[in-house]
Amino acid sequence: MAEQSYTLLESRFTAMIPEKLRVFYVSKLREMEFVTLSGNIRWKKLIASFTSYYGDNVLKECNSNISFGTEDTWLHKVLRKPRGSCHPLRHILLISFLGETVESLLKKFNTDTYNPFGVDPWPCLNKAADHYKESIITTVKITKDFKSSNPVGTFKCTCGFSYSRKGPDLVTEDRYRIGRIKEFGGVWRKKLKEINESDLSLRKKAEVLGVDPKTVINQLLKDDLININVESISNDKKQGQKQQWLKLINENTGLSISELRKSNSNLYMWLYRNDKEWLKEHSPKKIRIKSKGSIIDWEQRDIQIEELAKSIVKDILNEKKIQRVTKNEVGRRMGRINLLYKNMHKLPKTKFILENGLESIEEFQMRRIKNVVKKLMLNRGVVKEWEVIREAGLKPKYANIHKHFIKRGIFASYKL
Structure with missing residues (x-):
């Protein structure tokens, strides 16, 4: 660490952009398998490995120890979107852990050799072209992903085919990966027209063109070249959706149509739009009970709701994410929000629990203050x-x- 600090102090370099530095760190972590395929950092694994690498004594000596279970450590701040500065010594700790040195880092940042997608030329991934997988693309446009801030490279070939993918590339095989096709180009569309006149199945046509069957249909419709049985494909899908709906009903006997809809809203809405009459015929019927008076045992219901309310209030108070205990929140979680507002006069036990369990704004703020003091x-x-x-x-x-x-809380935390 002394040598790395000396190198940093003696070197002449331009200021490093925090976001670019973060992307570099995350790409190194990805190589070390500390990042999931979806781009999330495996924090538990990383913190355990980082702490083990240096040992608690060294980290404590550097005032850089990390507490397990917390989500607001200096390491979190360095590896998330930069919102503040971090001591250079902590950067050195992380750089060394990643198998780099200050010198290697400066070299990569102060030259044009660092590229998240490697060096040109890059391959054309137009499966319809004769030059498929040949490295003939010489330029790449690099932008930043809105959600993850990872670099996104867009590659365009002279044949008109353009594709993009999220980086950085970690292995050679990544160069042959498509994230999204931006443009198909003239060569691909010519092949689409030729292959559409053949007797190949839709799935085989899609395989030859390097896309999925749905894309083939969409592009044929776009170019007015459709000569495949879209109706039969649509019917096949409809039958599949209907079978899923019937299976859902069989596996959830007793559930109402509203409850079934909640369990698979996409399936319900697809059938509603495409075959509303069939859906109506093959759904649970509403049971309407006509009675002269109330058949609800409100005393028994009050006991049930009281226990449920107790449990929900306890859950809210014990959650890591601080949330205020309100009637709306309790009602939302139990799925009975209307009951708490319209029939509270019939639920005295539940009313007592809520009157004593709900938080005012001041009470909620005081609980949040206690939590913050403890965390800090x-x-x-x-x-x-x-x-x-x-x-x-x-x-x-x-x-x-x-x-x-606040002052009393801080004082009490020091005494503990």
């Missing part, structure tokens, strides 16, 4: 009043109201 003490060992106010998201009005409570 575990993470940093030092708690400042302004940090508590910021982390708890208190407006100036409420920060003033709870000022003494």
Whole structure:
């Protein structure tokens, strides 16, 4: 660490863009299998490995120890979207863990050799072209993915075919991966027209063109070249959807149509749009009970709702994500929000539980303050009043109201 610090102090280099630095770190973590295919960091595995690599004593000496179970450590801040600065020593700790040095990092950032998609030329992945997989593309347009901030490369061949993929490339095989086809181009469309006149099946046509059957249909419709039995394909899909719906009913006997719809809303909406009459005939019928008076045992229902309300209030108070205990939230979670508003006078036990369990805005803020103080003490060992106010998201009005409570909480945390 002393040598790396010396290199950093003695080197002349331009300022590094935090976001670009973060992308570099994440790409290295991906190589070390600390990042999932969807781009999420495996935090538990990473923190355990990082702590084991240095040992608790070294990290503590560098004031960079990491507490398990917390989601707001300095390591989280470095590897997420940059919102603040981080001490260079901590960057050195991470760089060394990733198998790099300050010198190698500066070299990659201060030259044009670093490219998340490697060096040109790149292959054309137009399966309809004679030059398929030949490296003839010489330029790439690099943008940033909106959600993950990972680099996205767009490659366009002279044949008109254009595709993109999310990077960075980690292995050679990544160069032959398509994330999304942007343009098909003249060569691909010519092949589409030729193959459409053949006797090949739709699936085989799609395989030859390097796309899925649905894309073949869409592009044929777009070019007015359709000569395949779209109706039979549509009927096949319709039969498949109907079978899924019948299976769903059989596996969930007793559920109402509303409950079935919630369990698979996409399937329900597809059948509703494409065969509404069939769906109506093959759905559970509504049971309407005509009675002269109320048949609901409100006393028994009150006991059931009371137990459910107790459990939900307890769950909300024990969750890591701080949330206020309100009647709306309790009702939403139990799926009986109307009952709590319209029939509360018939549920005295439940009413008592809610009156004593619900939080006012002030009570919720005080609970959130306690949680923030505890978290800051575990993470940093030092708690400042302004940090508590910021982390708890208190407006100036409420920060003033709870000022003494914050001070008492900080004082109590030091005593513990």
